[in-house]
Amino acid sequence: MLFNSYVFLLIFLPVCVLGFRAAMRQGGVQLSLSWLLACSLFFYGWWDPRYVLLLLASIGANFAAAQLLRRASGRPRKALLAAGIAGNLGLLGYFKYAGFFARTLAPVLGTDGSGWDLVLPLGISFFTFQQIAYLVDTSRGNTPARGLFPYALFITFFPHLIAGPITHHGELMPQLDARTRERARAADFSLGLAILVVGLVKKVILADSVARYASPTFAAAELGASPSFAEGWLAALAYTLQLYFDFSGYSDMAIGLALLFGVRLPANFDSPYKAVSIVDFWRRWHITLSRFLREYLYIPLGGNRRGPVRRYAYLMITMLLGGLWHGAGWTFVAWGGLHGAMLVTNHAWRALRHRLGVAAAAPGSWRLAAGRALTFVCVVAAWVLFRSHSWDGATRILGAMAGQNGFELADSFETSRALRLIAPLLLVVWLAPNTQQIFASGKPVLDPQPAPARLLLWRPTPLGASGLAIVAVLVLLGISSASEFLYYQF
Amino acid sequence: MAGPARRHARVFIAVLVALLAVLGACNFLLDPFLAYRVVAIDALRPYRDKLHSRIAKAEILGHEDCQVVILGTSRAQIALDPDHPAWGAPACNLALTGMGVPELLGVLERVIREPEVRELVIALDIHSSAGDAALHEDFARSRFDDRLQLVEYHGGLLFGEDATRASLGLVSDFFRGRVSPYSERGFTNPALRGRPADRESFLWALERTIGALRAPLRERSGDETALLSRLAADIRTAQARGIAVTLVILPVHAIFLETLQRFGKWPNRERARETFMRSLTPEGGEPLVPVWDFTSYLGPAAEGVPAAGAAREMRWHWDAVHVKRELGDEVIAQIRSAAMPSHLSPGVRLTLDSLGAESERLHQEREDYLRAHGAELALIDEASGDGGLLDKDFATGEKQP
Numbered sequence: 001m002l003f004n005s006y007v008f009l010l011i012f013l014p015v016c017v018l019g020f021r022a023a024m025r026q027g028g029v030q031l032s033l034s035w036l037l038a039c040s041l042f043f044y045g046w047w048d049p050r051y052v053l054l055l056l057a058s059i060g061a062n063f064a065a066a067q068l069l070r071r072a073s074g075r076p077r078k079a080l081l082a083a084g085i086a087g088n089l090g091l092l093g094y095f096k097y098a099g100f101f102a103r104t105l106a107p108v109l110g111t112d113g114s115g116w117d118l119v120l121p122l123g124i125s126f127f128t129f130q131q132i133a134y135l136v137d138t139s140r141g142n143t144p145a146r147g148l149f150p151y152a153l154f155i156t157f158f159p160h161l162i163a164g165p166i167t168h169h170g171e172l173m174p175q176l177d178a179r180t181r182e183r184a185r186a187a188d189f190s191l192g193l194a195i196l197v198v199g200l201v202k203k204v205i206l207a208d209s210v211a212r213y214a215s216p217t218f219a220a221a222e223l224g225a226s227p228s229f230a231e232g233w234l235a236a237l238a239y240t241l242q243l244y245f246d247f248s249g250y251s252d253m254a255i256g257l258a259l260l261f262g263v264r265l266p267a268n269f270d271s272p273y274k275a276v277s278i279v280d281f282w283r284r285w286h287i288t289l290s291r292f293l294r295e296y297l298y299i300p301l302g303g304n305r306r307g308p309v310r311r312y313a314y315l316m317i318t319m320l321l322g323g324l325w326h327g328a329g330w331t332f333v334a335w336g337g338l339h340g341a342m343l344v345t346n347h348a349w350r351a352l353r354h355r356l357g358v359a360a361a362a363p364g365s366w367r368l369a370a371g372r373a374l375t376f377v378c379v380v381a382a383w384v385l386f387r388s389h390s391w392d393g394a395t396r397i398l399g400a401m402a403g404q405n406g407f408e409l410a411d412s413f414e415t416s417r418a419l420r421l422i423a424p425l426l427l428v429v430w431l432a433p434n435t436q437q438i439f440a441s442g443k444p445v446l447d448p449q450p451a452p453a454r455l456l457l458w459r460p461t462p463l464g465a466s467g468l469a470i471v472a473v474l475v476l477l478g479i480s481s482a483s484e485f486l487y488y489q490f
Numbered sequence: 491m492a493g494p495a496r497r498h499a500r501v502f503i504a505v506l507v508a509l510l511a512v513l514g515a516c517n518f519l520l521d522p523f524l525a526y527r528v529v530a531i532d533a534l535r536p537y538r539d540k541l542h543s544r545i546a547k548a549e550i551l552g553h554e555d556c557q558v559v560i561l562g563t564s565r566a567q568i569a570l571d572p573d574h575p576a577w578g579a580p581a582c583n584l585a586l587t588g589m590g591v592p593e594l595l596g597v598l599e600r601v602i603r604e605p606e607v608r609e610l611v612i613a614l615d616i617h618s619s620a621g622d623a624a625l626h627e628d629f630a631r632s633r634f635d636d637r638l639q640l641v642e643y644h645g646g647l648l649f650g651e652d653a654t655r656a657s658l659g660l661v662s663d664f665f666r667g668r669v670s671p672y673s674e675r676g677f678t679n680p681a682l683r684g685r686p687a688d689r690e691s692f693l694w695a696l697e698r699t700i701g702a703l704r705a706p707l708r709e710r711s712g713d714e715t716a717l718l719s720r721l722a723a724d725i726r727t728a729q730a731r732g733i734a735v736t737l738v739i740l741p742v743h744a745i746f747l748e749t750l751q752r753f754g755k756w757p758n759r760e761r762a763r764e765t766f767m768r769s770l771t772p773e774g775g776e777p778l779v780p781v782w783d784f785t786s787y788l789g790p791a792a793e794g795v796p797a798a799g800a801a802r803e804m805r806w807h808w809d810a811v812h813v814k815r816e817l818g819d820e821v822i823a824q825i826r827s828a829a830m831p832s833h834l835s836p837g838v839r840l841t842l843d844s845l846g847a848e849s850e851r852l853h854q855e856r857e858d859y860l861r862a863h864g865a866e867l868a869l870i871d872e873a874s875g876d877g878g879l880l881d882k883d884f885a886t887g888e889k890q891p
Contacts, residue, residue: 006645187495193502460498469505473513477651 001046003253004204004479012043017260030178033153036261043158044122051121055156058091062131063151066138070145081139085132092128095120100328123162125325127155129292134169136296143169150177159257163250165268166288171446175263184262190460191442192259195252197468198435200475202249207242208478210425213418214238214387221400222393229407232400234418239387240380241425244273247286252435255444266291267436267445273379273429276363276371278342279350281379289325293318308351315347316340326386331394335385342378372430432456514648522656524674525549525647537663540656541672542567544626545647547584548633550676551604556582559601562613563589564678565740565811569818570613572675576826579608583676586626591717593625595724600634602728609734611825616739616763679815680808687804687814689796695809696749696873703753715765722769725778734779736825737770738837739763741784741817744791744859746810749870751856764845771842782825783848786835787855790817792863 001008016039024032045052065084072080099117106113134151137143151169153176160167174180217227217235227235251268258265268287275281282290301314316337323336363371381398388394399405433453436445440452441459458464519529522538523546540546550556558581560570566585574581584597594612601607629635631646647653663670671682685691725735750756770777785791790806790813806817824837838848860867 005642006649007639007641010645010649011641190495190499190502193499460494462497462501465498465501466505469502469509472502472506473509473649476510476645476649477513477654479645479650 001043003250003257004200004475006476006479007046009476009479012039012046013257013260015039020261028178029181033149033176033178033181036176037149037153037156040153040156040158040161044156044161047122048119054121055127056152058088058127058131059152059155060148061087062135063148066135066143066151069135069138077139081135084135088128088132088135092124094118095124097324097328126164126166127161129166129289129296130155130169133292133296137169146173146177157258157263159254159261159263160265163247163254164286164288165251165254165265166292167265168291171266172263182262187442187460188259188262190465191439191444191458192256194256194458194460194464194468195259195435195439195444196256197472197475198438199249199252199254199256201471202245202252204475204478206425207245207249210238210245210421211242213422214242218387218393218397221396222389224392224396226396226405227400228405229400229403230415232397232405234415234422235397236380236384236401237422237426238418240273240383241422241429243383243386244269244429245425248435255435259444264444264446267450269434270436270450271429271434273376274372275375275379276368277375278339278346278378281375282339282343289322293322297321308348312344312347315343319343329389331385331388331391334391334394335382338382338385342382510649513654517648517653517657520657520660522653522660523549523647524553527553534660534664535674536669537660538674539659539663539670539672541670541674541676542587542678544586544628544632544634547586547676548600550582550674551584551601552633554582554675555580555606556584556604557606558582558609558611559584559604559607560611560613560676561585561589561594561597561601562738562740563587563615565615565742565813566613566738567676568678568680568808568812569740569815570611570822571677571815571818572673573677574819574822576822578826581675583673585613585676588626590624591721593629595717595720596625596629597634598721598724598728600636602724602731602733607733609736610728611736611738613738613740614766616759616766685808687808689798689800691809692743692745692795692804692807693869693873695811696745696869699746699749699811700753700870700874703749703755715769718762718766718769721766722778725770729778737779737781738821738825739781739783739785740821741786741791741813743793743807743810743813744787744856744863745795745866745869747785747787747791747852747856748867749810749873752867752870760849763840764842767840767842767845777841780825781840782821782837783840784821784824784835784837785852787852787859789835791835792859794863795866795869 001012003009016036019035019039020032023035041052041056044055062084065080065087069077069080069084095118099113102111102116103113105111134143150173154167154169154173155161157172157176175182214235217231218239221227248269255265255267266288270284270287272281272285275284298314298318301317302310303314304311317340319336319340320333321336323332323334323339326332326335381401384397384401385394388397433456434450436450437453438456439458440450441457443449518526519531520534521527521529522540523543524538524541525545541550551559557579558572558577560566560572560581560583562570562585564585564587567583567587570583570585572581572583584601586593586597589597598610598612601610630638631643632638633643662668669682671679671685673679728735747756750759767777767781770779770781772778793804793806796802796804805814807813821837838844838851840848
């Protein structure tokens with residue numbers, strides 16, 4: 001069930017919210033949370049009921065493993081943790097990467113590599129990571145004992161189940177445990193509605209509109225066409241915007257939906273295209289994934305504790321695996337590798353400046369602008385790898401952007417139409433405050449809270465509510481041609 | 491809830507519900523796709539402009555008494571009138587613009603499940619080897635598609651942009667007196683929009699045809715032989731359910747046939763025809779169903795194209811690929827053996843054994859045609875120039891943005 005579907009917005013969500021509130025009034029916190037768990041399982045089962053069993057089996061096995069980890073110590077604990085992680089990764093690998101490895105190894109094994117492309121259970125990449133984090137922290141003694149119910153709800157809570165944000169058990173489980181849950185704030189409901197509508201606008205109106213200028217060029221490049229300079233750049237910029245509005249729109253919706261039930265999720269985006277460096281970009285883009293990779297992969301590998309060379313190697317490994325997490329394909333690995341290389345360069349540059357004693361305390365506005373422009377260009381170029389299905393398709397687009405086919409600025413009707421949409425959207429991502437800043441007065445996400453916007457700061461007024469309702473109707477109008485979220489495939 | 495927040499939520503929900511109620515009620519009552527048919531607003535009947543869409547055609551199947559169903563592309567949609575008396579039973583024209591074999595299979599498999607359907611007439615576009623056409627994007631939004639989710643479908647019809655635009659268009663056409671060329675039984679009559687059958691229309695269709703023949707990256711959606719085998723299997727299923735099936739290759743203008751020759755596509759046409767006949771013919775037997783071929787270089791097919799700026803319009807053709815209803819009526823009369831004066835060359839009942847003789851006949855007719863009308867072939871050069879394709883609606887002749 002997509003967030004941007006009629007069945008979700010007009011049937012599932014109203015029923016779920018009304019049932020939750022009724023259960024709260026009639027039976028208290030525990031009944032309302034039980035209702036929420038039932039709704040979440042129904043939400044997941046709508047796609048394919050058989051996979052609910054897989055999800056429940058995964059939850060049960062991980063919860064049992066966590067219980068055993070609490071009691072174990074020393075070597076058995078390590079072995080148990082390794083088995084738990086291997087089990088989770090095995091499940092993910094079987095569904096997500098079996099086809100990829102079968103195709104890759106086919107020439108070596110003398111097979112045709114077919115027959116391994118399985119249906120990927122929705123959200124498996126996300127709930128697998130959350131459960132691995134839970135096991136790791138339990139083995140470290142960092143998880144208080146809680147029952148199966150809050151654990152199951154922590155994993156299945158429908159706003160974040162399919163595509164994140166990747167929540168930490170320490171953030172979410174206290175909010176979903178009847179013993180520790182705080183009373184829902186009165187203003188959360190209206191705040192959640194407003195953020196949900198903003199997320200829908202980003203997805204249905206902005207992302208889907210700009211997508212039509214990206215997809216044809218990428219598809220043509222896959223088929224062997226050589227785009228012009230303008231076509232290459234417009235397609236890359238269009239995809240850059242599509243991906244941001246699509247995924248940040250989804251994250252906004254998740255945050256808004258969670259607030260309807262008095263639950264706060266962590267922020268997942270912080271105006272990433274305003275980043276002044278690649279290091280800064282990864283603090284702003286898919287924040288919860290960066291956090292997971294840092295805490296459960298990069299730091300356990302060794303982090304920055306073993307000297308710069310190893311540190312850069314760990315960084316590369318982390319980003320390569322991060323790329324592979326996004327999809328079973330070499331273009332994703334290349335995308336991760338490219339970002340890893342850029343991060344290494346960024347860190348090395350900083351270290352060099354520090355050693356030379358030229359690291360300014362606060363960079364001037366020109367340096368910031370130059371850093372922002374360079375970062376943006378690097379990110380756009382890397383998205384070409386991310387979007388392309390093949391290496392040939394990616395190199396054709398990148399070649400066109402580099403002027404391989406000349407520097408023709410085609411003045412076609414389609415080009416000017418694309419520019420009329422892309423240019424204002426670029427201004428939005430560069431200059432406008434983000435959702436968390438606009439709604440900062442309501443504290444919509446878990447700490448740290450962003451600085452509130454100077455302009456466009458949200459206030460719950462009747463006029464604003466009417467305007468928001470009109471916008472919501474416009475979104476519902478656009479839903480008839482709505483598409484899937486890009487991150488659903490991951 | 492605290493004061494302002496509670497008021498905000500209440501106002502939001504109240505305004506949202508009110509707006510959705512108004513929007514849904516308007517789309518429900520105006521019903522541009524005739525999906526609900528709860529309130530019949532007779533005054534709007536002549537102005538319904540979406541009755542050719544996949545959504546509406548699937549609804550026709552659900553709501554109308556369709557004992558005879560006509561399937562095919564825009565050629566059948568424009569040529570074969572479901573109100574022709576020779577059908578002898580209520581007929582529906584469910585032909586779809588730009589329908590390829592994969593979509594034909596989707597529609598066919600849906601149609602043969604309808605209990606009231608007694609007869610199927612399938613007009614095949616064997617000329618353009620439509621086996622490689624992908625599903626139209628609107629197919630998945632219609633009831634023809636078995637995977638359709640009904641909540642999304644009705645949500646779209648009540649609150650969606652397309653339905654709302656269609657409702658507004660219906661009201662606008664009503665006030666402007668702009669009659670729709672589409673009937674409630676799925677037939678398209680371009681004459682209602684005053685579309686001229688002149689040289690420009692002829693060239694426009696030829697340009698589009700040439701554009702399609704030239705397209706190097708045309709998406710292939712499956713092996714043609716496998717698709718045609720599936721079609722034969724569906725025809726067997728239909729017969730097993732007591733549905734009579736007739737296959738028709740509709741007439742086209744001779745210049746279109748020459749365009750296929752000019753662009754080297756004639757062998758494709760011959761191959762597709764043979765593949766199809768093989769899939770329909772059991773070993774050493776007759777075809778499972780009658781297959782009528784009206785392809786010819788003679789008679790109406792050789793109709794002269796008006797000169798540039800001439801007031802005269804073509805009698806039998808809307809353009810190079812679409813014949814008028816008058817010619818369609820003669821096709822219907824022939825396949826139903828109805829008594830009717832005919833200008834059309836007699837249609838041929840194809841068999842696997844007669845294909846060679848038919849090819850030879852066409853070859854001979856072509857020689858005669860080229861001798862008598864060779865000068866008209868300059869139209870192909872004119873249409874294949876760099877004038878660019880005019881993107882126009884085939885039924886109305888209007889340029890699309």
